[in-house]
Amino acid sequence: MLTLKVITENPEEVIRRLAIKHFDGKAVIGQIIELDKIRRDSQSLLDANLAGLNQASKEIGRLMKEGRKEEAETARNKVAAMKEGNKALEEAKHNAEEGMHALLVTIPNLPHESVPEGNGADDNVCEKMGGVIPELPEDALPHWDLAKKYDLIDFELGVKISGAGFPVYKGYGARLQRALVNFFLDNAREAGYLEIQPPYVVNADSGYGTGQLPDKEGQMYHANLDDLYLIPTAEVPVTNIYRDVILNESDFPVKNTAYSACFRREAGSYGKDVRGLNRLHQFDKVEIVRIDKPEHSYQSLQEMVDYVETLVNKLELPWRILRLCGGDISFTSALTFDFEVYSAAQKRWLEVSSVSNFESYQANRLKCRYRDVDKKTQLCHTLNGSALALPRIVAALLENNQTPEGIRIPEQLIPYTGFDLIK
Known part of the structure; x- marks a missing residue:
């Protein structure tokens, strides 16, 4: 299976070399790059949300110590909404990873540069x-x-x-x-x-x-x-x-x-x-x-x-x-x-x-x-x-x-x- 790094670093070269094996990789390579962007964007948002959740949890603790219960409850509701959003992001990331893997296994290995062109x-x-x-x-x-x-x-x-x-x-x-x-x-x-x-x-x-x-x-x-x-x-x-x-x-x-x-x-x-x-x-x-x-x-x-x-x-x-x-x-x-x-x-x-x-x-x-x-x-x-x-x-x-x-x-x-x- 080709690595994602090989595909994303030089997709045009991958497509060119796959053509030597008579495999048209343009569409599938494009799909993989698109799914990888979804995966990376989802992960980036998850990382940002995780940092926000940690900060919010500390804020809730501080508000409770100060006896500001209503504000603490508002913060809790915000944290709950963030957690629900994280579930959606996790699902999007998982679906992108599954989709990429399903596509990657359909792509043949890249031929070495010394492989001659030919039909059979x-x-x-x-x-x-x-x-x-x-x-x-x-x-x-x-x-x-x-x-x-x-x-x-x-x-x-x-x-x-x-x-x-x-x-x-x-x-x-x-x-x-x-x-x-x-x-x-x-x-x-x-x-x-x-x-x-x-x-x-x-x-x-x-x-x-x-x-x-x-x-x-x-x-x-x-x-x-x-x-x-x-x-x-x-x-x-x-x-x-x-x-x-x-x-x-x-x-x-x-x-x-x-x-x-x-x-x-x-x-x-x-x-x-x-x-x-x-x-x-x-x-x-x-x-x-x-x-x-x-x-x-x-x-x-x-x-x-x-x-x-x-x-x-x-x-x-x-x-x-x-x-x-x-x-x-x-x-x-x-x-x-x-x-x-x-x-x-x-x-x-x-x-x-x-x-x-x-x-x-x-x-x-x-x-x-x-x-x-x-x-x-x-x-x-x-x-x-x-x-x-x-x-x-x-x-x-x-x-x-x-x-x-x-x-x-x-x-x-x-x-x-x-x-x-x-x-």
């Missing part, structure tokens, strides 16, 4: 590429056919048990899943991230804190009876560890990693892009989360991008890094880099990671703060990234490494799988 995915900017795209024979199979051929993943059984988008992993497929989770967690730990095992359900306050609520409420699975939400990513519970927490400057950078199952309704997703592992309702992911001070957060973002690059290199996958444009970046992010790997049988790029800096947007919602060297309290910056999401990694691994003898396992993954070939 086609306008994202490729920053870097690496790896070698394999040359497969014409009869190369997509991962859903390989999964069936080698009995790795049963999509139909998942439909029977739960519905589409809930695959069942079997044999080598299940072992590959477990191997990748452990591989990603071990790499994160070696890179200095503290491992967390979070809950898979969160309350509404947690969803609000990281920005899933109210923006993405329709995309989350909701347990109505208990008012709990299945997590769409471990970012939500892990970042909420720091809700209502005041850190010390010496704590930075806070670095956490967590494995979790992730649950997403993916409402409105149809067509060829959802086949096989390309888009699921339940999938596994290892997440990295950082909390940092503002002046260091973009260095942290680069370190996170560099780290994810080491993972795709170790898995011997062809990859590219995209800087997301204003039309494709998320509601809460200030700057996002997407990692994509090439799926050689599908002949398309698949997103496997988003690494983002939210600046103080989430921290303001979370009340995640720190004390600087002058003991002043300031908002932290929060960052997170997938490191990595499994489904499309598995899709690319299966497709890119298929051979007449079987599916080859990348060398650095073999100690985790316990086998070098799926056959």
